[in-house]
Amino acid sequence: MNYDYYDLKVLARRVRAENGLTSPRVLQTDLRQIYFRYGIEIDYWPYKFKYLRGAFICDDLGTTVMLAQNLPHDPMVFTMAHELKHFLTDRHLRASYCDQSNISKAVEVGAEIFAAEFLFPDQFFVEYMQRMRVKRNQCNAQTIIRLKQETRTTLSYAGLAIKAERLRYAAAGSLTRLKGWRKLEKVYNKAPAVGVFTA
Amino acid sequence: MSLLKHVAEQIKELRKHYNSGEGISQEALARQLNVAPNTISRWETGIYRPSLEDLENLSRFFGVSIIAFFPEEIAEATNDDLLALLRTAKKLAPEDLEELRKYAEFRHARSIYKGKSRPRPGRKATKHK
Numbered sequence: 001m002n003y004d005y006y007d008l009k010v011l012a013r014r015v016r017a018e019n020g021l022t023s024p025r026v027l028q029t030d031l032r033q034i035y036f037r038y039g040i041e042i043d044y045w046p047y048k049f050k051y052l053r054g055a056f057i058c059d060d061l062g063t064t065v066m067l068a069q070n071l072p073h074d075p076m077v078f079t080m081a082h083e084l085k086h087f088l089t090d091r092h093l094r095a096s097y098c099d100q101s102n103i104s105k106a107v108e109v110g111a112e113i114f115a116a117e118f119l120f121p122d123q124f125f126v127e128y129m130q131r132m133r134v135k136r137n138q139c140n141a142q143t144i145i146r147l148k149q150e151t152r153t154t155l156s157y158a159g160l161a162i163k164a165e166r167l168r169y170a171a172a173g174s175l176t177r178l179k180g181w182r183k184l185e186k187v188y189n190k191a192p193a194v195g196v197f198t199a
Numbered sequence: 200m201s202l203l204k205h206v207a208e209q210i211k212e213l214r215k216h217y218n219s220g221e222g223i224s225q226e227a228l229a230r231q232l233n234v235a236p237n238t239i240s241r242w243e244t245g246i247y248r249p250s251l252e253d254l255e256n257l258s259r260f261f262g263v264s265i266i267a268f269f270p271e272e273i274a275e276a277t278n279d280d281l282l283a284l285l286r287t288a289k290k291l292a293p294e295d296l297e298e299l300r301k302y303a304e305f306r307h308a309r310s311i312y313k314g315k316s317r318p319r320p321g322r323k324a325t326k327h328k
Contacts, residue, residue: 023224039280043302043305043306045298045302047298047301048298049294049295049298049299050292050294050295051292051295052291052292052295052298055299055302057306061306061307061309061310064306066302066306085280096297097288097291099291099292122204
């Protein structure tokens with residue numbers, strides 16, 4: 001079956017539902033359990049990669065996802081969700097890897113879209129924006145920082161920024177061009193909160 | 200010859216021929232690998248079975264593939280996963296490609312080496328009469 005990006009989002013939400021995930025805070029343990037249910041073996045590779053985050057192999061030796069062990073928690077979760085998509089839709093390819101050099105390939109873009117939806121479904125994002133009383137094109141860095149902190153989502157700032165722009169809560173490029181989210185986090189944490197948020 | 204015996208002999212051979220034939224003592228190798236001094240001797244005599252992680256560390260120390268520890272006829276079996284993976288990985292950074300190759304070899308080695316547990320250190324083997 002060929003999956004377009006819409007199908008991949010539907011698939012992501014279905015897998016979430018099947019595995020009892022109800023919030024935008026998806027942990028490594030959640031994904032480990034899902035991998036276990038699907039019979040996917042995980043290898044945490046302790047040696048250093050320059051860019052590589054993970055790889056998926058499905059062959060006569062079994063189904064394995066290799067993960068760079070030194071990844072911090074949130075990028076690890078994203079990579080696990082990304083590789084889960086390869087398991088669900090790309091097993092015929094037998095192998096794929098995940099780094100920055102192949103990020104524009106359709107199959108990899110699909111995995112990124114799946115992972116972003118899996119960790120933080122668009123529908124949740126819209127609901128949170130409404131609760132925070134943020135209208136279209138009004139979402140700024142401070143909103144994203146509050147959203148991440150209050151939902152404790154494991155989707156990265158970069159992932160949230162892409163989502164905000166794609167769902168037109170922020171102007172194109174206004175958030176994705178920003179760098180240094182952790183520094184911004186410190187700056188905004190000192191500033192008074194904006195908007196009303198009730199989870 | 201058993202697989203364990205073959206692995207044991209390969210470790211000994213590599214140690215003796217290390218550094219252009221100069222060799223390295225068991226104690227020095229143990230220090231390099233951060234294992235107990237008598238572990239190398241026990242690996243070489245087949246008393247201990249090195250884990251796959253131990254073999255990976257040894258292969259990195261000696262600069263050989265982990266597959267080098269296994270008999271050729273087993274190790275040469277088609278490794279389709281490795282070939283498939285590397286075919287898709289042409290644009291990877293060279294160091295990542297190299298590390299990915301090592302991972303694929305490790306995975307292949309695991310399929311060869313599977314199913315045998317490592318004897319517990321300090322526990323004497325039971326003799327069957």
